[in-house]
Amino acid sequence: MIKTTFNKNGNGSFLFSNKFILLLTCLFMFSGAVMSAKSAIPTSTTEEIALTSENNSEDYAWSRKCVTFKNTGKCATDIYIYDGWYCRFKKRLAPGQTWTTYAYAGNVFRAVEADAGSFNNLKYDKRYKVTYSNYQVVHLCPEYCIDPCDDLTVDAGEDVEVCNEEEVTLSATVAGTTTCTTDAESDCNHTLYKHGGYCSWYYPPSNAAYCGSGHGAKLWTAGGYGTSFVTIDFGKVVPAGTKIHTKMKLKHCSNTYSNKASATIKASLNGDNGFTSLGTVKFSSQYYAEYTYTLDAPARYIKVKDNGQCSFLVDYVRYEIEATTNDTVEYEWSGPGIVGANNTKDITVNKAGNYTVKVKSCDGCEATDTVKVKINNSPDVQVTSVDATCENATGSITFTYEDTPNRTNIELSIDGGNNFTNVKDDSGSYTFDNLAPDTYDIVVRWGNDDCPIELDSVTIIEKEVITVDAGDDQTVCKGDEVVLTASVTGEGQCEECVEYELLNTDYCRGSQHQFVVFINDNGTRRWFRNVDMTWTLNADGTATVKGTVLEYNNTPNTEFEVDATYSGYTTTAPDGSPKGNDCHQEEDSSGWAYYTQLTGTITQVGGGLSYSIGRRGPSFQLGIDANNFEATPGTNGGSGWFTIDGAPDSFGDFNFNFGECITNNTNGVQYQWSTGETTPSIVVSPSEDTTYTVTVNNCGDCTTEDSVTVFVSDTNVSAGDDANIIEGESTTLTATSDNAVSYEWSNGATTASIDVSPTTTTTYTVTATNANGCTATDTVVVTVEPDPCTTKEYDVKAYPIPVEATGILTVDIAVDQDQEVTYETFKMDGNRTGPAVKKQINRGCNTFTIDLDKHCNFLPGTTYILKITGGNWTESIQFMTKQ
Numbered sequence: 001m002i003k004t005t006f007n008k009n010g011n012g013s014f015l016f017s018n019k020f021i022l023l024l025t026c027l028f029m030f031s032g033a034v035m036s037a038k039s040a041i042p043t044s045t046t047e048e049i050a051l052t053s054e055n056n057s058e059d060y061a062w063s064r065k066c067v068t069f070k071n072t073g074k075c076a077t078d079i080y081i082y083d084g085w086y087c088r089f090k091k092r093l094a095p096g097q098t099w100t101t102y103a104y105a106g107n108v109f110r111a112v113e114a115d116a117g118s119f120n121n122l123k124y125d126k127r128y129k130v131t132y133s134n135y136q137v138v139h140l141c142p143e144y145c146i147d148p149c150d151d152l153t154v155d156a157g158e159d160v161e162v163c164n165e166e167e168v169t170l171s172a173t174v175a176g177t178t179t180c181t182t183d184a185e186s187d188c189n190h191t192l193y194k195h196g197g198y199c200s201w202y203y204p205p206s207n208a209a210y211c212g213s214g215h216g217a218k219l220w221t222a223g224g225y226g227t228s229f230v231t232i233d234f235g236k237v238v239p240a241g242t243k244i245h246t247k248m249k250l251k252h253c254s255n256t257y258s259n260k261a262s263a264t265i266k267a268s269l270n271g272d273n274g275f276t277s278l279g280t281v282k283f284s285s286q287y288y289a290e291y292t293y294t295l296d297a298p299a300r301y302i303k304v305k306d307n308g309q310c311s312f313l314v315d316y317v318r319y320e321i322e323a324t325t326n327d328t329v330e331y332e333w334s335g336p337g338i339v340g341a342n343n344t345k346d347i348t349v350n351k352a353g354n355y356t357v358k359v360k361s362c363d364g365c366e367a368t369d370t371v372k373v374k375i376n377n378s379p380d381v382q383v384t385s386v387d388a389t390c391e392n393a394t395g396s397i398t399f400t401y402e403d404t405p406n407r408t409n410i411e412l413s414i415d416g417g418n419n420f421t422n423v424k425d426d427s428g429s430y431t432f433d434n435l436a437p438d439t440y441d442i443v444v445r446w447g448n449d450d451c452p453i454e455l456d457s458v459t460i461i462e463k464e465v466i467t468v469d470a471g472d473d474q475t476v477c478k479g480d481e482v483v484l485t486a487s488v489t490g491e492g493q494c495e496e497c498v499e500y501e502l503l504n505t506d507y508c509r510g511s512q513h514q515f516v517v518f519i520n521d522n523g524t525r526r527w528f529r530n531v532d533m534t535w536t537l538n539a540d541g542t543a544t545v546k547g548t549v550l551e552y553n554n555t556p557n558t559e560f561e562v563d564a565t566y567s568g569y570t571t572t573a574p575d576g577s578p579k580g581n582d583c584h585q586e587e588d589s590s591g592w593a594y595y596t597q598l599t600g601t602i603t604q605v606g607g608g609l610s611y612s613i614g615r616r617g618p619s620f621q622l623g624i625d626a627n628n629f630e631a632t633p634g635t636n637g638g639s640g641w642f643t644i645d646g647a648p649d650s651f652g653d654f655n656f657n658f659g660e661c662i663t664n665n666t667n668g669v670q671y672q673w674s675t676g677e678t679t680p681s682i683v684v685s686p687s688e689d690t691t692y693t694v695t696v697n698n699c700g701d702c703t704t705e706d707s708v709t710v711f712v713s714d715t716n717v718s719a720g721d722d723a724n725i726i727e728g729e730s731t732t733l734t735a736t737s738d739n740a741v742s743y744e745w746s747n748g749a750t751t752a753s754i755d756v757s758p759t760t761t762t763t764y765t766v767t768a769t770n771a772n773g774c775t776a777t778d779t780v781v782v783t784v785e786p787d788p789c790t791t792k793e794y795d796v797k798a799y800p801i802p803v804e805a806t807g808i809l810t811v812d813i814a815v816d817q818d819q820e821v822t823y824e825t826f827k828m829d830g831n832r833t834g835p836a837v838k839k840q841i842n843r844g845c846n847t848f849t850i851d852l853d854k855h856c857n858f859l860p861g862t863t864y865i866l867k868i869t870g871g872n873w874t875e876s877i878q879f880m881t882k883q
Contacts, residue, residue: 149365197228216313409447564600
């Protein structure tokens with residue numbers, strides 16, 4: 001906006017404060033407009049309008065006049081006034097706003113677009129000069145701010161989220177397009193570009209270049225002049241579909257036998273070459289007629305050529321372009337991943353980013369819009385499965401995934417997306433268990449149903465259910481044997497190869513040898529190549545190597561028959577095995593099998609050589625890379641040394657590879673116990689608690705196992721130390737044990753302790769039994785010694801001596817037989833004191849006491865005689881009483 005402000009100073013004069021334009025500019029702006037009311041406003045690109053009254057009042061007034069401006073347009077406008085002295089900004093009127101002011105006749109108002117930077121190239125510029133009318137109204141209708149292209153819009157659509165860089169179609173929707181029209185156009189006034197052949201001064205070639213009056217240009221291929229033609233230049237290219245009208249008539253047929261004229265009409269973009277024929281016409285009429293052709297391609301030049309018959313006149317060549325309507329829209333897309341063309345309404349993209357579509361209508365208006373394409377990746381999931389097994393008729397499917405930023409949940413489906421299981425995406429994995437054998441269609445997506453993706457289907461393979469029961473745990477006594485039997489259900493039937501063809505070893509130490517048997521016969525080396533040897537697995541667990549071999553390194557070459565049997569099969573490497581591989585130092589011996597024994601013969605056919613062989617060194621080994629000298633890694637074969645009987649300095653070895661299976665046997669279950677045995681039942685006698693595992697399989701395809709524990713029960717017993725007793729005495733024998741629950745003595749007693757009184761030295765045996773019925777025995781010897789109390793007919797002792805006069809006198813008496821004895825006491829003078837007392841005593845040692853106080857009145861410090869009389873004997877003992 002151009003603004004000039006005015007400030008009135010103290011003395012009433014006006015000062016300019018010009019912010020954007022000088023008075024000079026204002027004067028230039030109204031150049032020629034500051035005139036009397038009768039002066040004309042100079043003509044310019046803007047219209048000058050004299051104000052007229054909206055009412056019918058024609059009151060004459062020479063003084064100020066009221067002028068009202070009404071903005072009935074859609075844009076704001078700035079109003080300036082030049083009153084002959086000053087150029088001043090008066091008012092900005094918004095749309096719908098009205099402003100009334102006064103002015104003098106002859107004042108000029110100028111309404112321009114708001115905020116114009118200058119008065120050049122204004123979009124809205126109206127000038128109004130005040131007349132002598134009393135009340136004047138000006139209707140302003142500024143539309144400069146309305147962009148004619150505002151109605152054209154394009155919508156690129158909503159922002160799009162796609163998954164995994166999949167292709168997506170973006171579509172532009174256009175509104176507010178304009179229908180463009182072109183008027184019909186016809187013209188026959190052109191320029192003569194070129195002519196040739198006969199040229200008539202009366203009918204010159206130029207007559208064909210404009211709309212003539214029928215005089216025309218004569219075309220005549222007269223002798224010596226060459227082909228006659230005219231080339232007309234339209235001065236512009238006319239489009240395909242344009243009608244070309246050539247107005248011609250016959251002139252004369254001199255020097256020809258024809259009665260017709262013949263003309264060919266051609267068109268080109270170049271006046272000198274590249275002409276294409278529109279058609280040839282023959283005519284005999286001497287009246288002008290238009291011959292019409294339609295352009296198949298744009299053209300600027302039309303050539304009319306005489307074909308050498310009657311001469312003819314060309315009055316003009318007229319083009320006629322039909323009126324057209326056009327509402328087409330041009331599209332131009334831009335973005336990072338456009339697939340194919342970018343100038344169509346719909347495009348295909350395959351990368352994330354912003355895509356902008358610019359459309360251009362037929363009137364040149366343009367509009368743009370942008371759509372954002374965001375590409376999300378589907379969950380990165382690995383799917384593994386576990387098939388049904390012999391032990392379990394169902395399988396499982398496991399999804400494994402990593403924690404993804406900005407994601408919280410992941411959904412998993414095993415039924416093609418009909419049902420989903422929602423889990424945390426930081427859980428790492430999820431497993432669907434107990435799945436029946438079937439094919440499962442895998443779909444995964446994010447927890448918000450975003451980016452579903454179908455993964456490869458997973459098939460859980462059905463296995464024949466097989467179970468094995470090794471039996472209940474058992475308890476045996478130490479040293480006893482027990483039979484363990486494996487019971488199998490669902491064993492099925494399967495095939496097992498029991499006979500293989502054998503192949504030569506490709507010797508890794510030299511290509512000259514391909515062999516199966518080698519013998520060093522006391523320094524003579526014999527190499528044997530296979531002819532028809534086979535390996536056979538026998539029902540008893542042994543294996544045989546049989547067939548013909550050819551000795552190829554000695555002359556003459558002779559055949560030998562091999563017949564060898566291996567036994568002692570085991571999958572546990574025996575001591576000294578496996579045999580080191582001379583070709584592949586890093587072979588994996590896991591899964592190898594071994595035979596610990598070998599017997600057999602290698603016999604010359606039709607000759608006198610025969611070798612009896614046996615195992616030498618490490619056990620014979622079978623498996624991948626078990627052939628000690630095979631050059632090719634990963635070959636399934638066997639290798640093992642052998643001795644030659646009767647020749648300690650001779651030896652040999654088998655080295656062969658397995659070929660095709662020759663014979664299959666159909667069998668049920670194979671057994672493999674942890675002891676190495678392969679029968680359903682085994683006999684064991686463990687010395688300690690031992691767990692035995694049996695593995696059964698259907699030819700190695702379906703495997704299951706079970707274990708049984710044999711608990712070894714042991715007990716002990718001690719009968720105690722040997723004992724010595726005196727004849728006639730008894731002793732107690734006591735058995736002790738850590739865990740016995742019962743005892744039995746050799747004398748029939750069943751208690752832990754027994755009393756015995758043997759008359760002669762005797763050995764006693766005790767048997768202890770624990771809760772498991774296990775027994776232990778021990779012995780104890782009771783030695784019987786003679787009784788010292790019976791070695792004499794009698795033996796008497798009394799004590800204590802001296803004894804209290806009123807005390808107790810103890811008497812020990814030993815006799816060799818039961819009898820009655822009498823004791824009496826006497827004074828030293830022979831007189832008896834007290835009664836004679838009788839006692840019955842037993843054989844052996846006896847003891848009785850004499851209460852002196854009760855027996856008699858004994859004096860202290862006195863000597864007495866104790867007399868004891870037995871069956872055939874008498875013993876006197878002198879004793880004293882204490883003082």
